[in-house]
């Protein structure tokens with residue numbers, strides 16, 4: 172199959188699409204609970220360091236491959252490999268990305284379902300007047316109800332798959348254009364409000380005063396995995412978007428803009444959530460339920476709290492939606508390459524992801540004690556291994572391909588920088604990013 176002629180309509184549209192992929196549950200749900208479980212500021216510092224040393228250069232690598240190939244991830248890889256006289260087996264990296272996003276989407280959709288539940292609950296004013304303990308008990312009761320969780324998970328997947336089936340750039344661009352700034356604004360208001368609460372000082376210390384003794388191998392691995400996750404990196408998902416990037420746009424500038432936006436969203440969410448944690452004497456290491464227990468409490472203290480809480484969950488859902496669409500794209504592209512029509516490909520993937528997601532749904536009730544590896548039930552497993560292992564492995568291979576395997580003239584052209592800029596990127600990727608991933612992964616193995 173030849174090059175695609177489709178392009179994002181404007182430069183802004185490309186940045187917004189990539190931001191849409193990047194900003195999602197990873198920033199507002201995952202970042203706070205991971206920070207809480209991994210020693211606070213120590214995790215944050217490592218995570219930001221990984222965003223700079225790995226995230227930025229590897230993100231450029233991933234998108235430039237898509238932009239140079241102008242095809243689906245598997246085909247772009249095969250085409251560019253052939254052009255450089257390397258083996259077209261590099262295409263299997265696209266399949267690996269597809270497998271990775273499959274598992275990520277399976278739990279992502281379940282957690283998105285939690286947000287649907289909270290949207291409805293808050294719109295009905297169900298959180299009004301509840302004590303923090305009652306909010307926590309509510310969440311536990313919800314998790315123990317597989318029927319409600321199944322309904323929401325199913326609904327969310329249907330929403331995602333219907334947009335994907337309709338094609339990439341159409342519906343997506345408009346949605347992104349409209350809603351990102353609003354979500355940002357609400358988080359900003361929450362974070363500003365947090366400065367007036369009792370827990371603000373403790374939250375700031377927890378987030379920004381690193382305790383070096385908190386750094387362990389696991390913390391390093393988790394921080395690296397989260398850097399990839401939050402930037403939507405390492406699964407060929409951004410590669411798929413890069414194929415539609417306009418010729419004249421600066422790739423490095425776009426990538427830096429996205430990373431800054433992405434990290435600030437996480438920081439704002441962290442400030443808002445940990446201020447509640449410390450005001451209420453809660454445990455920062457509460458786990459995946461952290462956001463769902465703290466936000467209702469935070470909003471309850473604001474005038475018109477229920478309304479704002481429901482708006483917040485609505486916006487979060489939309490951000491989650493755009494990330495899910497990005498998660499689905501590499502899988503659909505792969506099946507399309509195998510000859511399926513877009514609609515059929517989407518239906519097949521939707522059904523498979525739904526089934527895998529059900530294992531996560533049941534991880535909170537009937538299958539809670541079914542351990543897959545060590546002590547991990549299915550939800551524990553899919554929320555860690557694909558993110559902490561598969562994404563970095565995929566990211567390292569993508570980086571190797573871009574900076575060592577493909578034609579470096581083509582790479583420079585697709586990156587859109589002069590010779591000096593290109594050498595800087597190339598050296599960063601070759602001698603910093605790739606070795607760093609390998610060292611962290613290997614040292615964790617032993």
Ligand code: PFF
Nearest residue numbers: 193195196197400401403408
């Ligand atoms: N970046 C998304 C988030 O932070 O919620 C999650 C994600 C999207 C991960 C796309 C991986 C991916 F390919």
